[in-house]
Ligand SMILES: Nc1nc2c(ncn2[C@@H]2O[C@H](COP(=O)(O)OP(=O)(O)O)[C@@H](O)[C@H]2O)c(=O)[nH]1
């Protein structure tokens with residue numbers, strides 16, 4: 168079984184993607200990266216394509232025809248990862264909000280037996296740098312809201328920096344995952360927890376992006392609000 172795959176979903180990340188790939192692949196020879204690009208108009212996909220010869224066998228590009236949200240991009244990558252026999256699979260943003268140097272520390276948790284390791288902003292206070300106050304409050308309220316409705320014992324349920332043992336992704340019915348934004352992040356953690364896997368939060372410092380634009384929008388927030396209620400109700404019927 169191959170070792171560790173880092174999945175990076177991209178939409179218009181031409182200013183970030185090369186640097187993050189180079190930094191990740193320099194950390195450990197055993198790391199592989201797959202970029203799932205939704206045909207970014209800024210040429211992110213062709214930039215990655217051009218780097219592939221330099222990192223032959225360690226860097227992969229999966230291109231999707233249109234922008235459909237990061238959830239579907241991740242599901243595509245998870246199916247790809249399962250087919251290619253990776254042991255540990257990471258989710259990570261392209262924009263350096265997640266520090267590549269945290270990957271080996273989080274991977275060490277998986278090696279120690281954790282099933283899902285979450286790069287968490289909220290276990291040692293509030294470790295978010297340069298986000299507007301409104302976004303911090305939104306993210307923190309989302310955390311309390313998720314805890315209240317679902318009981319999920321995680322302080323940062325919308326975190327997008329996550330490492331999974333492959334067994335977790337095998338056990339979750341990927342076809343049943345229905346959300347695409349923050350709700351996607353909540354849904355996967357919730358489903359892993361409900362299946363009895365152990366989740367551990369690893370403290371990280373989250374930096375607001377310096378380059379490129381956030382793709383967050385009102386529909387992502389709305390999806391998270393009703394998504395949490397949906398997950399809770401669905402789990403009542405599944406008992
Ligand atoms: N493939 C794909 N990637 C996306 C999409 N939306 C966001 N992303 C990527 O998901 C990551 C997080 O998105 P970002 O805009 O930084 O969200 P924020 O950090 O919540 O503001 C980045 O790497 C984005 O390029 C999408 O629709 N498709």
Ligand SMILES: [Mg+2]
Nearest residue numbers: 260262264376
């Ligand atoms: Mg971001």
